Amino acid sequence: MQEVKDFESRIREIEEKIEQIKFYEKPEKKEKELLKLERELKKEMETIYSNLTPWQTVQVARNPKRPQTLDIIRAIFSDFVEIHGDRHFGDDEAIVCGFARFEGINCAVIGHQKGHDTKERAFRNFGMPKPEGYRKALRVMKLAEKFSLPVLTFIDTPGAYPGMDAEERGQAEAIAVNLREMAALKTIIISTVTGEGGSGGALAIGVADRVNILKYAVYSVISPEGCAAILYKDASKADIAAQSLRLTAKDLFSFGLVDRIIEEPYGGAHHFPEIVFENIKQTLREQLRELSQLEIEELIKQRKEKFYRMGALKEV
């Protein structure tokens, strides 16, 4: 594996300095010094984040400190009740499902959860769902359809789990069925890619009326490492692959493959979660309002047509 160059080290240095000053310095000296450092920090973040390479963006998207589904639920929803299990085999902690209120509107909420620390990451299987996770998600979507609740999904996964048990229980079938059923689900679906949009494992909860992506999130058919391993027989060329795959929010938006980019300040969602929560909230509010104007048949028609338009080819 390639050594990931720590392009954020300068930011961390300043942050550490700020912490030290806050802790040790006398109040009169503190204020001036802090102001100076904070200005410096902001400038540094701007310099780094306005010049991120696609591979660096992948690192930001994967940063374990970035807000995940449960953080978003805590921040912008109320009365969340998590529900578990696919009713056939088991539960899957890599996908969180439940019901909650968004500004007074009852919703179904579904999202990948990678986990923040080592322990939680292991518990969540690093956000890599198994068939039961996708089937649980579909069960909740069907409930949402039955009771006319909008479905809000949050995507952040390296991909569907590539393990023996997952294969045995029909990983491919579980994903495929979700794609087909989401395309025709008789209720509003809004998906937001918050971190890593890892291929079919991401799309399996991402066939939606609106697909949003956070500014420093990515979405790709294969991981840059996987792509590099196949093309160059060398996973360490992931930086080149990341560039080739055109996986950044800006690229995806320019291709019409996502509907909206949700802003993140320079420094990213892990430095400014509150601002990003507010931006997500505003986007969801607008889109819910917009989509709820449509008759269900029209909603589904537009959803399907959006995906039918996707593709790059020429007619001769």
Add this chain to the structure above:
Amino acid sequence: MWFRKKQKPEATPEKAKAVKVPKGLWIKCEGCGQIVYGDTVEKNNKVCPKCNYHFHISSRERLELLCDEGKYEEIITNLQPEDPLNFVDSKPYKERLNDYQKKSGETEAIVVVRTEIEKIRTILCVMEYGFMGGSMGSVVGEKIKRAIDICIEERLPLVIVSASGGARMQESVFSLMQMAKVSAALSDLAKEKLPYISVLTDPTTGGVTASYAMLGDVNIAEPKALIGFAGPRVIEQTIRQKLPENFQKSEFLLEKGMVDLVVHRNELKKTLGLMLSFLLDRS
């Protein structure tokens, strides 16, 4: 050497072609390792008479095999692939496409035809593994979408024969979204109560399995075909152990309830005809 080693999912033009069985020669079976007479294999639809190993066949050979009297009308021939990402690679994607078009004689990794199978009018899509490992890009997705539209318009059933390493990397998210596109279109077909039979052949993996290949009203597999979501090597890397011999093979999927039946190539046409006749309301 005039016979081929077992093919790997990541195909290059050299090793991606269907097996050519030379006339009047003896070949070594990839399944049992025995020496068998080429003409016998050829006559047996490229299945080893000794061990029933199913050699890879091209999309055209598959059409010969399935269509009544080998007759079909190819449709949706006007779509050409593009290079939307200007994909950087050891070889430019456009060049790669050109090479595969020349080598396989096909414009893309799927052929769509209007035909009759056992006297039942059918829209049949056959993937060409020899074209970039049967990978699914925008053209493959769009051709299937349009094939489904024709099924709905003309009230015809759909059969797709898959052979694919999955979504095509060189079109990145454009390829990924073909999974959504085709699956959405299949929900249209289902709503119209028109049958769709999926035939999974060696190999069917990745985004193709995780979309249309697994969504058949009936899923039929050829014997010993590799069928899965993740490739065996990726799984081995994840779990750090060797996979059992039959893992992700048709018979294993049958045992796990993921395919409806495993059918010998010589029986495939007849079985498709029977299935279609059961599912089509022709009264």
